[in-house]
Amino acid sequence: MKDQLQQIIEGEDVVLFMKGTPQFVMCGNSQRALDALRRAGAPVTVVDILPDPQIRQELSALSGWPTIPQVFVRGELVGGADIVEELEASGELERTLREKLGDDFGATEERVVAVA
Amino acid sequence: MAVRTLTELLEAAFPGDDVAVEDRTGGGDHFQVTVASKRFDGLSLVEQHRLVYDALAAPLADGTIHELRISTKGTG
Numbered sequence: 509m510k511d512q513l514q515q516i517i518e519g520e521d522v523v524l525f526m527k528g529t530p531q532f533v534m535c536g537n538s539q540r541a542l543d544a545l546r547r548a549g550a551p552v553t554v555v556d557i558l559p560d561p562q563i564r565q566e567l568s569a570l571s572g573w574p575t576i577p578q579v580f581v582r583g584e585l586v587g588g589a590d591i592v593e594e595l596e597a598s599g600e601l602e603r604t605l606r607e608k609l610g611d612d613f614g615a616t617e618e619r620v621v622a623v624a
Numbered sequence: 625m626a627v628r629t630l631t632e633l634l635e636a637a638f639p640g641d642d643v644a645v646e647d648r649t650g651g652g653d654h655f656q657v658t659v660a661s662k663r664f665d666g667l668s669l670v671e672q673h674r675l676v677y678d679a680l681a682a683p684l685a686d687g688t689i690h691e692l693r694i695s696t697k698g699t700g
Contacts, residue, residue, distance in 0.1 A: 537693075573674075574677050574681075574685075586670070587669055587670050587673060588673070588694075589693075590673070590694050590695065591669045591670065595669070
């Protein structure tokens with residue numbers, strides 16, 4: 509599972525590890541992070557951590573970040589809900605996306621990826 | 625009660641700095657933590673929040689904190 513998480517983090521442009529899915533968000537902070545990413549127009553790949561408690565354990569071991577949600581851009585931890593909201597409000601999130609993904613990064617369809 | 629514990633842990637980690645802990649729901653497990661410290665100067669937000677998580681590692685691990693919101697500021 510660790511390898512799979514690593515692959516998702518490194519392989520996807522923007523990853524949001526959250527409680528629930530964009531259709532059924534199960535936590536206020538996950539909603540805040542998702543909303544901020546949407547406002548910035550980020551192409552989000554979502555991983556629901558709820559189906560298996562091991563996902564959260566392995567993820568936090570990898571990232572050294574104790575809470576959910578967690579947002580990564582091109583393999584780098586951007587932060588949790590508070591940081592992502594703050595960066596979005598200041599315009600820095602969009603700048604980071606532009607810098608890392610190129611000027612034409614687009615909000616493609618949100619994707620949900622399962623981890624097993 | 626938990627507000628006091630969290631405040632003490634933060635004051636120990638950030639001596640002499642501005643520390644505030646708010647119980648957001650009154651239930652003693654959803655907190656807003658605000659810290660302004662010189663230690664944050666020059667650090668990224670991720671690094672700043674990591675210092676707060678480090679200070680609160682025990683209540684995060686034992687379930688005292690169900691939800692944590694963090695706001696950090698440097699002095700620069």
